Amino acid sequence: MAEQLQRVFVPSAVEEGGNALSLGCFSSEQTAWGVLRSFLKKSDRMLLVSASVVVWDIDVIGEHGLTVLASLECKACPVCSRQTFWVDLENFSALCYGEACAAWVEESTHEPGVIDCGWPAMRYLKQTKSIEEAFKELFAIGDQIKAAGITGTGNIEASKAMLDEFEDPT
Numbered sequence: 001m002a003e004q005l006q007r008v009f010v011p012s013a014v015e016e017g018g019n020a021l022s023l024g025c026f027s028s029e030q031t032a033w034g035v036l037r038s039f040l041k042k043s044d045r046m047l048l049v050s051a052s053v054v055v056w057d058i059d060v061i062g063e064h065g066l067t068v069l070a071s072l073e074c075k076a077c078p079v080c081s082r083q084t085f086w087v088d089l090e091n092f093s094a095l096c097y098g099e100a101c102a103a104w105v106e107e108s109t110h111e112p113g114v115i116d117c118g119w120p121a122m123r124y125l126k127q128t129k130s131i132e133e134a135f136k137e138l139f140a141i142g143d144q145i146k147a148a149g150i151t152g153t154g155n156i157e158a159s160k161a162m163l164d165e166f167e168d169p170t
């Protein structure tokens with residue numbers, strides 16, 4: 001006999017205007033995150049404002065059965081400008097789900113108080129003292145990319161040369 005299911009993990013997303021999109025309910029947190037992440041990759045084709053993963057305990061009446069595991073907010077990506085930058089407000093971290101971008105900001109796991117940020121497309125990685133500073137760094141990359149007329153990561157070589165110049169203006 002199958003093991004009795006005690007809890008279900010429910011990922012969902014909310015569209016602009018408040019319409020909630022249900023993505024199913026799952027027996028493991030890992031699966032719920034997997035479903036949500038692959039859904040968020042398409043978020044530049046939709047108008048999404050937020051997303052969450054919650055867990056419901058089975059057979060519990062009312063809100064006591066509900067625990068919010070994560071709530072994410074969608075913002076414009078500082079680097080690629082697409083509406084694909086998802087910020088986890090509780091455990092501060094942010095990641096762009098846009099194709100070929102993946103710009104990110106996260107508190108350092110090694111040094112508390114240090115905020116790391118990066119853009120894997122160019123192996124760019126920087127440590128900053130605050131979230132604001134980290135966003136400033138990413139916005140600066142985004143501005144340079146736009147100024148150079150590079151869209152997406154269509155021309156990595158050009159963007160790499162541009163960033164070298166940006167970091168070392170001598």
Ligand SMILES: [Zn+2]
Nearest residue numbers: 077080096101
């Ligand atoms: Zn991006």
